[in-house]
Amino acid sequence: MLEIQTTMSIKCIGLLTSGGDSPGMNAAIRAVTRTAIFNKIRVKAIYRGYNGLITGEIKEFQTQDVSNIIQQGGTILKTARSEEFRTIEGMQKAYDNLKKEEIDGLVVIGGDGTFTGARIFAQQFNIPIVGIPGTIDNDLFGTDFTIGYDTALNTIINAVDKIRDTANSHERLFFIEVMGRDAGFLALNGAVASGAESAIIPEMVTNFDQLEKLIANGFRKSKNSSIVLVAEGDTIDGGAVGLANRVNKEYPQYNVRVTILGHIQRGGSPTASDRILASRMGVAAVDALLDGQRNIMIGIVNNEIVYVPFTKAIKDDKPVDKDNSLMSALRILSI
Numbered sequence: 001m002l003e004i005q006t007t008m009s010i011k012c013i014g015l016l017t018s019g020g021d022s023p024g025m026n027a028a029i030r031a032v033t034r035t036a037i038f039n040k041i042r043v044k045a046i047y048r049g050y051n052g053l054i055t056g057e058i059k060e061f062q063t064q065d066v067s068n069i070i071q072q073g074g075t076i077l078k079t080a081r082s083e084e085f086r087t088i089e090g091m092q093k094a095y096d097n098l099k100k101e102e103i104d105g106l107v108v109i110g111g112d113g114t115f116t117g118a119r120i121f122a123q124q125f126n127i128p129i130v131g132i133p134g135t136i137d138n139d140l141f142g143t144d145f146t147i148g149y150d151t152a153l154n155t156i157i158n159a160v161d162k163i164r165d166t167a168n169s170h171e172r173l174f175f176i177e178v179m180g181r182d183a184g185f186l187a188l189n190g191a192v193a194s195g196a197e198s199a200i201i202p203e204m205v206t207n208f209d210q211l212e213k214l215i216a217n218g219f220r221k222s223k224n225s226s227i228v229l230v231a232e233g234d235t236i237d238g239g240a241v242g243l244a245n246r247v248n249k250e251y252p253q254y255n256v257r258v259t260i261l262g263h264i265q266r267g268g269s270p271t272a273s274d275r276i277l278a279s280r281m282g283v284a285a286v287d288a289l290l291d292g293q294r295n296i297m298i299g300i301v302n303n304e305i306v307y308v309p310f311t312k313a314i315k316d317d318k319p320v321d322k323d324n325s326l327m328s329a330l331r332i333l334s335i
């Protein structure tokens with residue numbers, strides 16, 4: 001009985017993307033829109049993240065508004081990191097627009113910044129909000145994968161494969177810096193998947209002498225190059241540039257180059273995994289709102305949908321390599 005009453009109370013869902021874009025966000029936008037319409041719920045697209053909620057950049061979507069977008073990278077809703085939404089005045093304007101547009105529940109797609117804003121907004125103004133994890137960083141607790149991570153990983157290995165050709169030809173050592181903010185998921189898994197000699201990640205302390213041994217290995221026998229993936233969050237070692245400078249100074253025998261992959265990792269058509277993940281999460285987000293859930297992120301753990309409170313998703317630690325097995329595999333496989 002209670003469930004039916006809650007279900008009836010949501011008549012119009014607002015949908016936005018916020019923070020760094022990630023491939024697969026469009027697939028999630030499509031899934032949320034069509035699931036809402038399937039359930040006879042109106043859906044309103046909010047442009048430019050929380051900024052659009054503040055300025056009222058809002059448009060009602062029909063199923064055809066999300067046609068032909070599942071394969072597109074980026075987000076058709078645009079995205080932003082809103083400073084004004086951090087203020088109570090900004091949130092009040094956002095709330096006024098929600099009321100004006102008759103939006104009674106929100107689905108927000110993004111990463112930890114997006115959910116931090118959502119959590120505070122939901123608490124202050126009593127709005128039901130459900131989050132969908134969209135970030136290439138894969139750094140949210142409570143879900144095995146975030147939307148965009150798999151595509152970014154594939155972009156990384158394609159780039160590393162190309163760099164390997166030139167590294168081999170010139171017998172060089174490459175430090176390749178990848179994104180991930182404070183997390184090493186992209187660097188560690190990218191290194192394993194591309195056959196790199198090593199990965200430097202913020203979660204683990206770098207032993208420089210051990211690293212040199214691994215690099216030396218790269219030039220032994222049949223191998224004549226060495227590639228080290230460095231997570232951008234590895235600030236202790238100074239990232240790829242800092243490490244390259246140190247190697248240049250202490251081991252001048254190496255011919256060192258640095259590549260910073262940068263925003264190429266955020267673009268491109270999403271992989272099948274990301275499209276499926278986004279589609280499942282989009283459907284689950286609308287179902288969750290209609291079931292009366294609020295202040296939760298949709299996660300998928302062991303292939304099952306789970307609800308994770310925003311506070312846990314943002315604050316709890318998601319281990320990059322719980323038992324060190326991945327790092328150990330990387331070491332074994334790079335001999």
Ligand code: F6P
Binds near residue numbers: 181
């Ligand atoms: O969170 C996604 C991410 O791409 C991080 O990996 C990176 O540190 C950051 O966003 C870059 O942000 P911006 O696009 O604002 O430079």
